[in-house]
Amino acid sequence: MLETQNLTKIYEDGRLAVDHLTMKVEPGEIFCMFGANGAGKTTTINLFLNFIPPTEGTALIEGIDVVREPLRSKEYVSFVSENVMLYGNFTAIQNLDYFTKLAGKRGLTKADYAAVLQSVGLQKDAYDARSKTYSKGMRQKLGLAIAIIKDAPNVILDEPTSGLDPKSGQEFLKLLTAMRDKGKSVLISTHDIFRAKLIADRVGFMKNGKLGLLMTRKELEGKDLTELYVQYMDERD
């Protein structure tokens, strides 16, 4: 489970990025965070991963405070970032092997890696090609493969579908749904309202560091998410 309690981040320049945020992503749930650039979505993710310290409040992964026990908390989370380039001179297998070892998993074979790469839909002939020759979609699939193979109970994705073509985007969503079905807590930060609506169990809109207009899948039925988004932003302004 991913959880924040009163989480606040004020940067050195005085900018309030996250404002007393309290939220939860339950196991077996996909939670999509929407919001304009600078709304605080990525800052929230950075706080979860302890890349930056909070000004106030706590972020918890499986109940572990990420500031007090950063290394232990990272055992329970996988991360897929936006437009990850990975190691360009490495093949998909080499990248996967390295990050798998960093995740603390040993003894996996090339066949295991191939199976994961197949599950994310990467073409076979790309397994041994240098990842610098990959398209963005292929890199995102490889990034997701890294997250899958770690098999952590929580997954955090930062703009994972941006720039993906429709087919790759659709495949990507299927993989996220499969993760959710395995009981993982999935937190996605995205601008991609259309795709998010297809898989989200809950959505929330972020502005000025605050999360509002929280809605479940059921509440979203029959509603135009884009209109809701625009209305919400206008109201707050």
Added chain:
Amino acid sequence: MLKDIIRKEIVETITSPKFVFTFLLCAVLILLSVYTGITNYSSERKEFNAAVALNKKNLESQPSYQALAGLGTKINRPPQVLSAIASGVDEAVGRVATVNVAYDPNLVDSKYESNPVFSVFGALDLTFIVKIVLSLFAILFTYDAIVGEKERGTLKLTLSNKVPRDRLILGKVIGGYISLLIPLIIPLILSLLILMVYPDIHLTGGDWGRLLLMFLVFFLYLSVFFTLGLFVSARTNKSSTSFLILLFIWVVFVTVIPKVSVMAAAQIKPIPSVHEITSKKDAFLQQVQGGAQKKVMDWVKENSPKPGEDQKAFQDKFKKFLEDYQQDLTSQIDANNAALERDYQAKKRAQQNLAINLSRISPASALTFSTMSLARTGLDENQRFLDSIRAYKPIFTKWANAKMMSNIDFTGGGATAKVVLDDMPLHSFENESLSKSLARTIPDVVLMAVLIIVFFVGAYVSFLKYDVR
């Protein structure tokens, strides 16, 4: 985990095009520089042997001791075998000095004097390759070590795992350094093999020790730029910024500081020109010669034999007087010249030491000084050689004067005895011992070690606080 990080660093680097480029360039430049150094040494050794033989032949062919004393003997500086690796000042300083009764000996006829175009570009020795080219490679390998990972997003991905930052930076340092050494070590080993099998190169055990120490200094020097690269990479947010900063520091270290130090030392501690010293020496010589003529005339006037007195006894007495007086005059001239020279050398050395110490801030200068000391091609070794010639001068002069005087034939009208060199004292010079050379490299090695520690700690601390976003 550390092993995985090190392995990743090595594999990532050696599979990159920059590694292939670096490896090929290193191999070509290192082997070329060593080969050039060896052939230079070989031809200098032949020149040296020929010059020594020619000098002996010249001396033997002199018609008299007087002619020999005037011509003097030539002392050639033997080439150092390790100049093949670090030519130091060998090509800039004179290779031969003439020792005669009249003038103070000085080393002249440097390679640069014979062919000034060499001085424009300098020598392509291994020290030069390490100082200029390999230090740039060290920068090329590290400028994006951390900031590049940030730009690629791999740093966030890595640190989203249970990876302590201190272990990550340590792995990057070890793996990166090994990757840098691979393209360097293979050509260096090949160079050693060339040195072992080349017929004109005879390295003693001490020379091998010196060579290995020089290689250690090379590794230290490269470590300075390697850790500097990591440090700057951990302090910047763009790899292009990191590269520009490193390039600027490299230019300052490698070219600006050494040159500015020499110029600053010349301003702070000025020394008289060589012409000023020479004119002072000449003035004293003229003064002494003028007084000498009068003194000889006076002596003859006072001691001329009266009619009926023994002419032979007078001649013997006159010879003895001339011999003693000649020795006395030479001693006076030598003493004056030595005093002037001492003063000049002291001032020159003070200026030189100031320039050296100022320039030592730069690791490039530290590398140059330490490898020159180890190769025995530095300023100190050259000065020691010159001192040994100057110490030899009075010995030679005494011998030449004694020979001249004892062979004056008043009856036959001049000195005509055949020149025999069997008892001529020979110049000798002991190469500096390894322990002394090593002691002189200590400040440079310590300085480089301090820079490495400072940069490494800087990189380490910066990375612990590095904003990975």
